Amino acid sequence: MVPLSRARQQVLPGFGLTLGLTLLYWSVLVFLPVAALVVQAAGIPWHQFVQTMAEPRVLAALGLSFGGSALAAGLDTIFGFWVAWVLVRYRFAGKRLLDALIDLPFALPTAVSGIALTSLYSRHGWVGQWLEPLGIEVAYSRLGVIMALMFIGLPFVVRTLQPALEALDPELEEAAACLGAGRWATLWRVILPTLGPALLTGFSLAFARAVGEYGTIVFISGNLPGKTEIAPLLIVVKLEQYDYAGAAAIAGVMLAAALLVLTIIHRLQSSYSFLRG
Amino acid sequence: MSIEVRHISKTFGRFRVLRDVSLRVETGELVALLGPSGSGKTTLLRIIAGLEQPDPGSGPILFHDEDVADQRVGERRVGFVFQHYALFRHMTVFENVAFGLRVRPRRLRPSPTEIQQKVEKLLHLVQLDFLADRYPQQLSGGQRQRVALARALAMEPKVLLLDEPFGSLDARVRQELRSWLRRLHDEIRLTSLFVTHDQEEALELADRVVVMNEGKIEQIGTPDEVFHHPRTEFVACFLGQVNRFSGRLEQGKVHFASLEWEAPECALLESCPVHVFVRPHDLQVAVEPNGQPALGARVEYIHAAGPRVRLELRADTGQKLVAEITQEQYRTEQLTVGSRVFLSPQNIKVFPTQAED
Numbered sequence: 001m002v003p004l005s006r007a008r009q010q011v012l013p014g015f016g017l018t019l020g021l022t023l024l025y026w027s028v029l030v031f032l033p034v035a036a037l038v039v040q041a042a043g044i045p046w047h048q049f050v051q052t053m054a055e056p057r058v059l060a061a062l063g064l065s066f067g068g069s070a071l072a073a074g075l076d077t078i079f080g081f082w083v084a085w086v087l088v089r090y091r092f093a094g095k096r097l098l099d100a101l102i103d104l105p106f107a108l109p110t111a112v113s114g115i116a117l118t119s120l121y122s123r124h125g126w127v128g129q130w131l132e133p134l135g136i137e138v139a140y141s142r143l144g145v146i147m148a149l150m151f152i153g154l155p156f157v158v159r160t161l162q163p164a165l166e167a168l169d170p171e172l173e174e175a176a177a178c179l180g181a182g183r184w185a186t187l188w189r190v191i192l193p194t195l196g197p198a199l200l201t202g203f204s205l206a207f208a209r210a211v212g213e214y215g216t217i218v219f220i221s222g223n224l225p226g227k228t229e230i231a232p233l234l235i236v237v238k239l240e241q242y243d244y245a246g247a248a249a250i251a252g253v254m255l256a257a258a259l260l261v262l263t264i265i266h267r268l269q270s271s272y273s274f275l276r277g
Numbered sequence: 278m279s280i281e282v283r284h285i286s287k288t289f290g291r292f293r294v295l296r297d298v299s300l301r302v303e304t305g306e307l308v309a310l311l312g313p314s315g316s317g318k319t320t321l322l323r324i325i326a327g328l329e330q331p332d333p334g335s336g337p338i339l340f341h342d343e344d345v346a347d348q349r350v351g352e353r354r355v356g357f358v359f360q361h362y363a364l365f366r367h368m369t370v371f372e373n374v375a376f377g378l379r380v381r382p383r384r385l386r387p388s389p390t391e392i393q394q395k396v397e398k399l400l401h402l403v404q405l406d407f408l409a410d411r412y413p414q415q416l417s418g419g420q421r422q423r424v425a426l427a428r429a430l431a432m433e434p435k436v437l438l439l440d441e442p443f444g445s446l447d448a449r450v451r452q453e454l455r456s457w458l459r460r461l462h463d464e465i466r467l468t469s470l471f472v473t474h475d476q477e478e479a480l481e482l483a484d485r486v487v488v489m490n491e492g493k494i495e496q497i498g499t500p501d502e503v504f505h506h507p508r509t510e511f512v513a514c515f516l517g518q519v520n521r522f523s524g525r526l527e528q529g530k531v532h533f534a535s536l537e538w539e540a541p542e543c544a545l546l547e548s549c550p551v552h553v554f555v556r557p558h559d560l561q562v563a564v565e566p567n568g569q570p571a572l573g574a575r576v577e578y579i580h581a582a583g584p585r586v587r588l589e590l591r592a593d594t595g596q597k598l599v600a601e602i603t604q605e606q607y608r609t610e611q612l613t614v615g616s617r618v619f620l621s622p623q624n625i626k627v628f629p630t631q632a633e634d
Contacts (some may be wrong), residue, residue, distance in 0.1 A: 171363035174328050177350040178357040179377035179432055191379065193367040 020194050030227045034255065041252030052249040057225045058234060062250070064145065065231040066257060067209035071158075072149035076206045077199055079150075080157025087158070088165040096185045102159070110215025117148055140222030145230065148216040153206030158203060175194035204265040211258055231236045278435040278468050279304045287320050287329065287492075294320045295429045296492040299336070302436075302485075305466040307459070309479035312489035313515070318438055318472045320491070325470065326355045326438050340435055356429030356467075360441040362421045364413040370424050371409040374399055377432030388519030399427040402461070419450040426458075430465075431501060439471035441453040443478065455482055476516045480504060488512050490521035513554045520560065520598045523630075531627050534594055536570050540627050554626040557587065560600040563619045564610050574598060576612055590618065 044052075052058060087099055105113060121128040121138035128139060134207055138144045172194065176186040192199070214232045221228040229237075238247035280302040287295040295317045302308045310318040323329040323340060327350035337344040345353050374396045378387055387395065400406045403423040413421055420535045422442060429437060443451040443457070459482055462469055466482050473479050478488045480500040488495045488503055496508045501538025507513035514521075526549050526613070531538040533553045563571070575598075578589040586607040600620060602610075612618070 169363060171359050171361060172365065174350075175323070175357065175359060175363040175365075175382075175428075176376070178326060178328070178355060179380065179428065180351040180354075181376070181380040182351065186382045189376070194365070196367065254367055 022214035024246060037248065037251055040248040041255075042245075044249055048245055049249050052246045053253065057229070058231075058250060060226045061229045061231040061234040061256075064142065064255070065211055066261075068146050068149055068230070069207050069213075072146050072210050073153055073203050073207035074156045075146075076150050077203045080154055080202055081161055081195075081199065081205075083154070084106060084158045084161035084165050088162055102155050103157075105171065106155050106197070110152070110213070111219065114148065114216035114219030116215065117144070117151065117242065121147070121220070139220055139230065140224070142228055144220040144222075145217055145228055148220045149210040149213060149268065151212055152216055153210050156209060157199075157202035160202035161198050164195050168194060175248075178185040197269060200265060200269055200272075204262060204269075207265075208258065208262065211254070278341045280390040280436050280470060281337075281339040281342070282321070282325060283339075283369070285324060285335045285338075286319065287317070287324060287335075288332055291418070294492050294561075297322075298489075298492070298494055299495065300487060300497070302468055302470055304341075304468055306484045307462045307471070307482065309470045309483035309486045310470060310472045310489060311474070311476060311479040311486050313474060314429070315491075316489040317492040317580050318474075318489045319323070322438050322440055322470060322472050325436075326350060326357050327353045328357070328543065348414065353431065354435045356426075356432065356434030358422070358425050358429050358437070358439040358442050360444040362413070362425045364421055364425060364428070369410050369412055370400070370405065370416070371396055372432050373413065373424055374427045375433040376428060395431065396427075399431055402430070404425045417450070418446045419454050422446065422454065424503070426461075430467075434467070437467045437469040441472055441474070443473075443475075451478075458482065480516070488515060490515070507554075509628060510552060510554070512572045513626055518557050518599055519554045520557065522555070522596070524551050524553045524627075525549070526551045526627065526629070531625070534572055534592065534596070536622070538625055539624070540625075542627070546629060550630040551626045554628070554631055555622045555624070557599045557601040558585070559597065559622055561621045561623055562588065562600050562602050562610075562612075563605070563621070564612070564616065566619050569621040571621040572598075574618055574620055576616045576618060577616060578615055579607075579612065581607065582595060588612070588618075592620070 041049075070194070083102070086104075118139050119125050121133065123129065123132050123137075123139070125139070131138060136143070138147060168191065172190055173186055176190045181189065203265060212232065214230075214236075217230050218233055221230065221233075223229050223233055231250055235247045235250050235254075238244075239248065281300070284294070284298045285295055285298045297631040298317070298321060300321075309466060310320045310321060320329060324331050325349065331338075331346075333622075335346075338346045340353065340558065346410070365376065368376070375392050378392045378395065392435040394439070397409075400409055403426055405423055405427070408416060408420065410425075413424065416424065426439075426442075443454055446454065455478060471482070477537075480503075483500060485497060486500055486503050487497045490511045496512045498501055503512055504516050513519055524531050526532075526540065526546060528548070529540060531551060531553060532538045533551075561569075573593040576588055576592040577591050581587075581604070584604070585601045586604055588600045588602065592598055592601060595608065598620065
């Protein structure tokens with residue numbers, strides 16, 4: 001009789017070890033902090049939770065965080081596609097430099113980029129001084145918040161789309177052209193739908209990053225309560241006021257909302273899965 | 278709708294892919310562009326489709342004697358079938374086939390009902406009606422290629438161009454699809470040009486074969502013509518196996534490998550060195566000398582699996598030769614490795630040796 005353990009031996013070894021390490025790593029780094037947050041938030045009395053969430057300042061901050069992030073990620077998806085297209089499809093002088101610069105928002109300390117953006121767009125900044133007479137105020141406004149969120153999210157979209165665009169078979173476009181489709185129809189009916197999964201991934205990464213962003217925003221937004229204040233900052237404000245329950249309540253809601261959005265995106269993503277083959 | 282190209286050249290960088298190629302395909306013909314990779318056959322096909330531009334100074338590209346060289350791909354109305362199908366993977370089979378109809382300008386676009394009927398008819402034609410709701414990834418290679426064909430036919434093309442249509446299919450599916458395509462062509466009679474590097478495919482499928490090499494057309498003819506009457510050495514070598522001898526032509530007679538052969542077709546040529554080609558099935562194999570002029574040889578390998586038996590032989594001159602005999606002869610003569618045999622050519626092709634050889 002063949003011993004059971006031999007019969008069950010897998011061709012690819014190390015499943016137990018790698019899964020164990022993965023779970024350990026994930027628990028220490030992700031699960032424990034999140035669990036602590038959930039426990040903390042769950043301990044808040046219901047009326048206090050409702051009271052916190054009903055504050056107009058809190059609602060405005062959450063709205064700006066999620067709405068602004070969604071808007072910024074959406075715009076990033078459009079411009080990111082543009083940038084990735086140029087980088088993949090064309091050859092031009094300075095292409096490698098441009099390609100390398102894409103990652104800059106990844107590497108720059110967020111405070112640095114926040115201060116840089118603020119000084120550029122403030123009333124006396126290089127760009128801001130020209131926008132002010134036009135009545136466009138970027139720094140210390142919601143526009144500035146969106147702009148900063150776009151800045152930090154763009155590389156995610158570009159880097160997700162680049163390999164997908166490179167793998168896009170030029171024959172698909174040729175086939176569309178032979179069938180009488182113009183460039184516009186080819187873009188809308190062939191290229192973008194084929195890139196759907198990559199676009200969605202890019203969007204969700206940019207969105208997730210934007211929701212959690214703090215450093216860049218605190219400089220450019222001016223943090224006007226109810227106007228340009230984002231939820232992560234409000235949490236810090238509550239902590240500084242020793243309102244731990246309030247901070248935990250907002251954090252809990254953010255966690256739940258982020259989870260919900262990411263789950264929806266994931267579901268959308270897996271509806272594409274049958275297309276891979 | 279006929280296709281004609283005149284004096285087409287194409288250069289990629291410093292590489293001349295096509296050198297002054299002219300070709301005419303008559304209405305309703307099925308023509309094969311046959312050649313090794315790098316012979317320029319796919320480039321020629323893509324130029325006809327409008328996917329590549331010929332070099333400036335090239336002649337016209339005529340569809341039914343109308344110059345389309347200045348028309349863009351979409352305006353030429355060519356059905357193009359790609360080697361790797363190029364199906365839209367986010368669309369169902371039905372939507373893939375309907376694509377060419379849906380992207381038409383509004384005033385030319387058929388109504389949804391008409392599109393529905395047309396696509397169903399085409400899917401029926403390619404025998405895939407039952408797969409209309411599937412996605413390309415769920416189909417086999419042969420099915421995908423038939424969808425690609427239906428998609429190309431949906432736009433009512435003037436001509437059909439196929440780039441290595443069976444290139445990425447396995448041998449059995451290839452064979453099936455080949456005879457299916459021949460029947461389909463007989464049914465719809467659409468002027469068709471297909472590229473292949475498989476000589477068997479070209480000879481079996483095409484009305485005429487265009488043999489290409491190094492950017493030039495070597496010969497155009499029916500499969501019978503190019504196989505039995507190759508006009509150049511390249512054609513003789515590329516279409517099936519041959520034994521090649523070096524010899525000399527003198528006063529209408531070819532001398533090669535201790536043999537002498539009357540060559541009336543070369544009677545007018547001056548004495549010169551020649552290459553002599555003999556196909557394996559044109560080498561008669563005998564175990565004893567039978568009076569005919571013959572070459573002595575020894576059997577080195579026997580490949581008996583197949584409709585005919587292939588013998589690899591070593592001539593007394595040291596040259597390696599290949600001969601083909603029937604299974605019946607193989608059994609009666611009881612040939613084995615090492616057997617001594619006498620080979621007499623039944624049919625030879627003589628080509629004067631080019632200066633550079």
